[in-house]
Amino acid sequence: MAATSRDTTAGGMTHRMTDDAPLEFTPRALVAAAVQTIRNPREGAVRVIRTGLPVPVLWTMLAAVVSASVVMGQGTLIVTTQGGALANPYLANPLVMCAIQLGLLVVMVYAIHTIGGWMGGQGAFEDSLALVVWLQFVMACLQVVQTAALFVLPPVADVIGLVGLVLFLWLLTHFIAAAHGFRSLGMVFVMILVSAFGITFVMSLVLALFGIASPGDFNV
Template identity: 30%
Template sequence: MNFRDLGDLMVMTLRNPAQGVAMLRGLDLSMAERWLMLVLAVCLSTLLAGLARQLFPPSTEDALSAFLSVPMWLAVLQFGAMIVSAVVITVIGRAFGGHGTFEDAILLIAWVELILVGLQAMQIVLMLIMPGSAALMSMVAFGISVYLTISMTKALHGFESVAKVTLGFIGTVFVLGFVLSVIAAAFGIFPEVAP
């Protein structure tokens, strides 16, 4: 598979996530290759985050942003979050009658992250050319992330209803957000809130 094939697969995934899932499964990647894909996505994302931080240093820094400014911690956090996401997608999907596997969930999470890495690179370039576009690009990337996660989870498990998958996604985000806030509180990691 060359860069042109990757580009075609990316476009196909954005246009028709179910077909993108079928094509990814058709690659028949080994589990080691899927883990390698995940590690590559994390490394590229961490490198781009570090580059963005050097080019556009934050005006203020709280405990959370200071923690995330260390590349190793950011990479570990991203890697852990992706594994947790794959487990959650697999377990919750199967609890509702889906038939997706953890192996395929890892593949899809890694692929979505690689697509987001491409958007992250575009965001950095746009910020250099048009600094005011950063917020817009962030919203676009967030929207694409949610769209792909919901659509590919639906295809992964063979679900028919987008609405049910969306409700499951929203509920899971709230539960995970609560759990992560409790963990952050236990370690004393809080974003500072202006009075």
């Protein structure tokens, strides 16, 4: 029987969704949902919000996705650089890398929720958290493809890396717009760039005050 459609609201906006909109947590269904999210970011965002997972579960999922991404990334670096990457004190310890990435994502979650609210957004905190988790999952799927290409055709892996950066910003823009009900993607994109610059500047000052060197002080 064909799935029927219905109206659902996220961030103050109404979308047409099918009855099977909530995510199904099987590997095949999640990968299919990730592909569909790339094709239609806003609909993918609404699916994630509609799933309505509890906040503690979302934090656990975020930690799991980050851990998997770090393990995969470090494994690839060790193989491709023949262990040379381990000379970098940040890359040598997976726990440090995991903590750094997780910390940055936590800042992203609160920034999306707080700054979006300042700009008149209507999204809930759990919506921002859920979308950051889903964004990381989609990027992790792309990381798997990039890793496979790295061993088969390295130049293609470089292209995938550039595509991944564009895709990250594209999805993030749509996700924030869906979560907060913003209609102008251009405004959201500018807000992302300005916020990223401001947050990076503040974090650099804080790290400098505590005498912590930035990752750029080490050679990879």
